[in-house]
Amino acid sequence: MxxxxxxxxxxxxxxxxxxKHTLPDLPYDYNAxxxxxxxxxxxxxxxxxxxxxxxxxxxxxxxFLEAKEKNxxxxxxxxxxxxxxxxxxxxxxxxxxxxFSPKGGEPEGDLLKAIEANFGSFDTLKNxxxxxxxxxxxxxxxxxxxxKSTNSLAIATCSNQDPLEPTxxxxxxxxxxxWEHAYYLQYKSVRADYVKNVFKIINWKDVATRLAxxxx
Amino acid sequence: xxxxxxxxxxxxxxxxxxKHTLPDLPYDFNAxxxxxxxxxxxxxxxxxxxxxxxxxxxxxxxFMEAKEKNxxxxxxxxxxxxxxxxxxxxxxxxxWxxLSPNGGEPEGELLEAIxxxxxxxxxxxNIFSSATVAIxxxxxxxxxxxKTTKTLAITTCANQDPLEPTxxxxxxxxxxxWEHAYYLQYKNVRADYVKNLFKIINWKDVAVRLAxxxx
Numbered sequence: 001m002x003x004x005x006x007x008x009x010x011x012x013x014x015x016x017x018x019x020k021h022t023l024p025d026l027p028y029d030y031n032a033x034x035x036x037x038x039x040x041x042x043x044x045x046x047x048x049x050x051x052x053x054x055x056x057x058x059x060x061x062x063x064f065l066e067a068k069e070k071n072x073x074x075x076x077x078x079x080x081x082x083x084x085x086x087x088x089x090x091x092x093x094x095x096x097x098x099x100f101s102p103k104g105g106e107p108e109g110d111l112l113k114a115i116e117a118n119f120g121s122f123d124t125l126k127n128x129x130x131x132x133x134x135x136x137x138x139x140x141x142x143x144x145x146x147x148k149s150t151n152s153l154a155i156a157t158c159s160n161q162d163p164l165e166p167t168x169x170x171x172x173x174x175x176x177x178x179w180e181h182a183y184y185l186q187y188k189s190v191r192a193d194y195v196k197n198v199f200k201i202i203n204w205k206d207v208a209t210r211l212a213x214x215x216x
Numbered sequence: 217x218x219x220x221x222x223x224x225x226x227x228x229x230x231x232x233x234x235k236h237t238l239p240d241l242p243y244d245f246n247a248x249x250x251x252x253x254x255x256x257x258x259x260x261x262x263x264x265x266x267x268x269x270x271x272x273x274x275x276x277x278x279f280m281e282a283k284e285k286n287x288x289x290x291x292x293x294x295x296x297x298x299x300x301x302x303x304x305x306x307x308x309x310x311x312w313x314x315l316s317p318n319g320g321e322p323e324g325e326l327l328e329a330i331x332x333x334x335x336x337x338x339x340x341x342n343i344f345s346s347a348t349v350a351i352x353x354x355x356x357x358x359x360x361x362x363k364t365t366k367t368l369a370i371t372t373c374a375n376q377d378p379l380e381p382t383x384x385x386x387x388x389x390x391x392x393x394w395e396h397a398y399y400l401q402y403k404n405v406r407a408d409y410v411k412n413l414f415k416i417i418n419w420k421d422v423a424v425r426l427a428x429x430x431x
Contacts, residue, residue, distance in 0.1 A: 048404040085352045137300045138375035139353035139395075160353035179353075180395035181404060189263040189396065 020058045023051050024094050032102040036197045038186045046097070049181055053089030053161070060086055088161035092141060092175060099174050101203035111208040118153040126199055128155050129176060133195045139179040144207070145170030146214045171214040174207045235273045238266050239309050247317045251412045253401045261312070264396055268304030268376070275301055303376035307356060307390060314389050316418035326423040333368040341414055344370050344391070349407050354394040357410075359422070360385030361429040386429035389422045 026032075026046055031039035060082040067075035107115055107122060119125040125144070132155055133142035140159040147154050147170055156168055164172040176198060183194035241247075241261055246254035275297040282290035322330055322337060334340035340359070347370055348357025355374045362369050362385055369385055379387040391413060398409035 044403055052404070081352070137296070138355070180399060184395060184399050188259055188400075189267070 021054050021061075021090055023047075023054050024097065026097050028100075028102055033100055033201050036201045037100075037183075041181075041183070041185050044185075045093075045182060050089070050093040053086045053093065056082065057086035057090050084163075084166075085161050088158075088163035088166075091163045092161055092172075092177070095172055096175050096177055098206045099203055100201050101206070102201065103203075104199075104201050105204045107204045107208065109208065111204065111211050114153055114211060125153075125155075129174075130192075130195050130199075132157055133176045133178050134192050136178050142176045142178065143170065143172055144174040145172055146211055147171075148214060151215070171210065173210045173214070174202065236269050236276075236305055238262075238269050239312065241312050243315075243317055248315055248416050251416045252315075252398075256396075256398070256400050259400075260308075260397060265304070265308040268301045268308065271297065272301040272305050299378075299381075300376050303373075303378035303381075306378045307376055307387075307392070310387055311390050311392055313421045314418055315413075315416050316421070317416065319415070319417045320419050322419045322423065324423065326419065326426050329368055329426065340368075340370070345407075345410050345414075347372055348391045348393055348410050351393050357391040357393065358385065358387055359389040360387055361426055363429060366430075386425065388425045388429070389417065 023046070026042070029039075030042040030046070033042060060079055064076055064079045064083065067073075067079065106112075112122065115122055115125050119128065129142055129144060136142060136157050136159075138159060140157055140162075141164075143156050143158065143164045145154050145156050145164055145168070146152075149169075153173070154170055156164065156170055158164055158167060164170050164175075176195060178191060178195070183191065187194040238261070241257070244254075245257040245261070248257060275294055279291055279294050279298065282288075282294065321327075327337070330337055330340050334343065344357060344359060351357065351372050351374075353374065355372055355377075356379075357372050358370070358379045360369050360371060360379055360383070361367075364384075368388070371379075371383060371385065373379055373382060379385050379390070391410060393406055393410070398406065402409040
């Protein structure tokens with residue numbers, strides 16, 4: 001998933017070789033999250049929306065490197081918006097697919113302890129995430145994140161595809177996508193029902209792993 | 217559609233506020249098919265726009281309560297809700313009038329203005345379409361009128377930010393590219409929706425808005 005910049009050293013010059021980003025596979029079938037999220041939504045969301053972020057990100061990076069080679073600073077700056085939007089879209093959705101699981105479950109162990117320490121109870125966390133997600137104006141994401149400085153959990157929102165860590169420093173643990181494409185075909189205008197149901201398919205093991213990694 | 221505050225003189229001054237209401241569509245829900253489905257029109261009008269109206273009324277009520285208590289912090293805190301829901305109400309009220317099953321083509325002074333500022337209708341549509349399709353996230357593309365320079369302008373607003381309060385441009389024609397405006401029918405292909413929308417623009421309404429703005 002992550003881009004690597006390889007430098008190859010030749011006798012006369014060094015060449016920067018860029019590997020392209022690719023669309024990660026889903027860890028389950030398109031229909032695996034039904035009835036919470038329909039197969040139709042999963043397929044469009046993955047093959048159209050996420051794929052477009054990947055494709056546009058690769059294009060933006062290519063243009064950025066071309067501008068860099070010409071020392072065209074104005075173009076490099078102009079491209080940052082595309083980099084942020086498409087890069088954020090790719091990062092966010094790559095996390096999202098892992099955050100879901102058909103089996104759902106509940107938080108346990110260190111994750112549950114952290115939740116109780118910071119929010120009092122799992123229910124309070126769910127209520128906090130839900131109200132934040134439902135009241136988000138426009139397109140964006142609500143996140144459960146980890147603050148490495150204070151060793152605490154936090155709920156945060158980002159607009160559009162702004163990625164959590166680059167914009168706030170919080171490590172993303174669990175994201176709720178409230179762009180209308182994430183739910184509209186099934187839930188229409190009733191975002192609240194989608195957010196409520198999404199808690200049935202959260203892969204809390206993945207959330208726990210992200211927390212453990214962040215704490216290292 | 218517009219709120220009036222009637223001040224009735226009593227032993228102490230009281231502001232009477234009239235609530236905002238959802239304007240009727242000037243056509244049936246299915247009138248804009250096949251460009252926009254009846255299902256989308258009904259949801260867009262009866263759910264989305266209605267919610268902006270309800271939330272706007274609630275927000276204004278809370279604002280007035282805070283004002284009466286001189287609670288400035290709350291008045292300021294209510295700003296985003298006023299902007300979002302007020303903008304949503306303003307924008308959609310314009311949008312329903314901007315659309316028509318028999319929209320026609322621009323003529324007269326409107327066409328002259330378009331040709332003067334963009335060279336041709338085709339050129340204006342191309343610029344308008346690209347700007348609108350490229351909006352990141354939710355928002356609106358606008359053809360607006362700059363009263364200072366007496367020129368047309370194409371610009372975009374995020375979320376439900378209303379054009380005139382945020383840019384000073386007078387709104388003539390808006391294109392809603394929130395996903396709820398097209399997704400049930402066009403899925404992720406926003407470009408097709410925007411292209412088709414030009415078939416149902418009520419150019420007479422756009423012309424009337426321009427004429428009013430020029431007064």
